[in-house]
Amino acid sequence: MKRNGSPAYDVAIVGAGIAGMESALTLGDMGFRVLLVEKEPSVGGKMILLSKVFPTLDCASCISTPKMAAVAHHPMVDLLTWSEVEDVRKEDGGFVLRVRKKSRFVDEKSCTGCGDCEKACPVPIPDRFNFDLAAHRAVHIPFPQAVPKKAVLIREGTSPCIFECPAGVKAHGYIALIRAGKYEEAFRLHMEDAPLPGVLSRACYAPCEGECSRKELEGPLRIRMLKRFMVDRYYESHPEPEEEGPEKRREERVAVVGSGPAGLTAAYYLAREGFQVTIFEAREKAGGMLRYGIPPYRLPREVLERDLKNITSLGVSIRTGERVESLTQLKESFDAVFLAAGAWEPVRPGIEGEGMDGVVDAMTFLPRVFEGKFPRLNGGKVVVIGGGNVAIDSARTALRYGAGKVEILYRRGREEMPAHDWEVDAALVEGVSLVEWRAPARFIGKGNRVVGVEAVKMEPGPPDESGRRRPVPVPGSEEVIPADLVILAIGLKPSTSPFAGEIEVNPDGTVRVDPTTMETSMPGVFAGGDAVTGPSMIIQAVAQGRKAAFFIAQRLIEGKVDPAKWREFLPPPERGKIPGLGENGRGRPDRVPPVAVREIPTEKRVLSMDEVEEPLTEDEAVGEASRCLDCAVCSLCGECSRVCPSGAIDYSMRDSAETYHVKSLVLSTGFRLFDPSLKEQYGFGKYPNVITSMQMDRLLAPTRPSPGVVRPSDGKAPENIAFILCAGSRDRTVSNPFCSRVCCMYSVKQAQLLLGALPLAEVTVYYMDIRAFGKGYEEFFQQAKGMGISFVRGRVAKVEEGPDGNLIVVYEDTEGTGRVVRAEHDLVVLSVGILPDLSIAGVPGVREIERDELLFVREKSEVVNPGATNLEGVFVAGTASGPRDIPDTVLHAGAVSAQVGAYLLRRKEVRS
């Protein structure tokens, strides 16, 4: 049935615990159309998680499962799980509900409930259906009896490390896989987003580490070093790539101009799609800045060579020594072009003597040194001009190439150097000296050979348009700094001059592109990397190459580009949802400092181009990966999707909202448990062997998380168990003056079941008074006494931890000596009270429903109209209206169903 385009029902029931299910089935049997909305991924509420029902000791799950199956299959009941009511509006004598269907990231129709995803997932999280006694995985089936029996993938957004990476490399994903020992899977995951893992593991500036949530605790994870661990391991066992490219090759040909990180990345992903890709490289060898700009002590050349094989093994041909001068010409023989020529043109200072012998720019100096073609420096004095990473690389390279002394001249102060702080530090440690606030005025030569730099002192002047204070020379401060070699590293410009007439180029030489698709002003010609951004990071170039490849493929296959199809990440999780950071974060992580990275000693490292950092051992890597907080829960490692036999995993799924017209509304939102950590004297959360009664019920249930009843600290079967009643009930200090009604009896039940499970155990119940008011309850209590369970009257003052994780319960012996007694137990169970579940209380429309002083929903008159609230057509069933045991809840739900039925029929009469 539809109404104004949205589905219509006689009644909507919110909450599918025992009360909600009971109401839904009864109203459905009466012939009303029922919408049942549940916020959890399964129906069943808390009852399905319990061991037995008191006093009959019937199996709780055996009673629940048939009802759960029945609501899922009842022809008159439509069930929405993992859904939340967001808005309730009164309209035309009924209500309009807006319901948000939370994304499962699993297609319910194709999921068969096999659980393979769970076995593959590397992210463990506390299992809330076992009340944190055990862990389950980020993707899981809630519990074996779940209805629907479908997996749900918990995602709190995208982990900050992934979200921050320009290329979207799934750092959290490969970290989780490393933690699980799945090193090869980790490597393959990286290849989905960036094909140069070796290069990135050495030379990436790792923006991910800057966003790592551990930063706020003891320091970020060494993500780059973890990547290096996984790459080294993989390359050692796979000297040649596994990938050979797709079987189906396409006709279209794509030309890539430049073999730097942007060009290589684009070529890789285009070749994976089956395109025929040719890279044109002006220089002698492939790699661009990676080969000619980054010193081998930061990026060993064998790592670069192995990375290059990832691209060439797919059939990409790299034509070196071929400089492209015209895009138009290239376009004649290729279907699309990707321009990634980089930024190689040195900025010249434009001062006297810069043409002399012994004055070189960094982009001439570095490649020649790396190729061994630059004359050795033989103890000479080197002056480097500039403050960026290229200046630092030049200085450290010169030192390794035999310079006697290296000085960096920078026209501002150290804090303003564009180079990374740690690079500057490394240079200083190695013996490079930094001369701040100094700029060259001219170069002094003997004949045509430089012998010194006339430098002038600088000082901060007035701020320029960027707000930075422009340095101005101090008149008369000139001095001469002797130099045998001057290296200019004051900036690089894009190498785009040959193409300026063909495509639109900005005044600074960068290529103008559509930032979403990377397409230039010439259709079919795309551009990326430093040619577009100006000198930037490797990972930025990789990102642009990846994106351009996506849109080039789209252009060639579909004939047009559609920016909407580019991947979209969920935003990072709210800070408060990250474990250890928020007040209510999941868990409290152990404090572990970052792994120490070993480096070869300074005096040794300046003698060679050998790599400075030493790799992590396997133990170090797994330990470091285990520090990960799993910020967004799901790590996007893709393992579940890889193993799912029915392809049900869908990361692109998003929450959706739907409106429903209903004539009446039943709130059966149940209860939540008192948080016993608020009673600090009982030590919950501090002493592992103090647990809640709900946890004890899980330990006693047939679906228990462990093979038997065991205590958390050491897994031993307890021998002497204490129950502390009224933990958080009848207690004004925590603002819960009322009796929760169920704790006495469920504790007696648990005590009896414990004697069944552990026949030799001693069980003591500390109580204020035993409330055994229902049919068979008193007999049940007497039966427990008869079984040998001790009942001690007196409120426990505090619990202390003794030896071996045992607990000392301190209480006043009111029935005996009157003295304060200290009794030792090896497990303490806090019989926690029940509180109203307020998760829906703030929803517009629900706010208007009156609640009592304890915040349970107020029944207008329990006796006259059970379940009726202050609002006409709105009813409350079960523990949402006050503490009840299971028989009373079922009874109440039945009574409310009758009320709702009567209301609906009366309403029909009045309206007709």
Place this chain on the structure above:
Amino acid sequence: MRGPRILVFSTINISDPGIDLAGASHMEYPASVEVIPLPCSSGIRPSWIIHALKRGFDGVFIAADGGDCAYHPDCTTLTGKVVERAQEMMREEGIDPGRLKMAAICSVCAEAFVSHMKKFSRYLEKAGGRE
């Protein structure tokens, strides 16, 4: 050596979770038991049972919902009829009707299921190979 092959018809709502639980709790039962889930045991056709027994299964076990069935309040009676008819057909075919068993298995009846499988397996072993 593998024990007798047993085919179990189980229901997705009730007995499946119970059987799953046996596995999840690492309980042991003969590896030669194979389970086919279906919505309701009353939908089983006697001919399927005969087919299974002729094609190499030594026994067939119906893990029924009984009164817990989500579809038919009289599921027990309906399934009972299926069993009755199947056993008639088995007699006609000269197959021992004891090779077909039915029991109610609840969603946490892991132990009960395991014990049924062990007992049934022993019975089939004693009964010997099929004629």
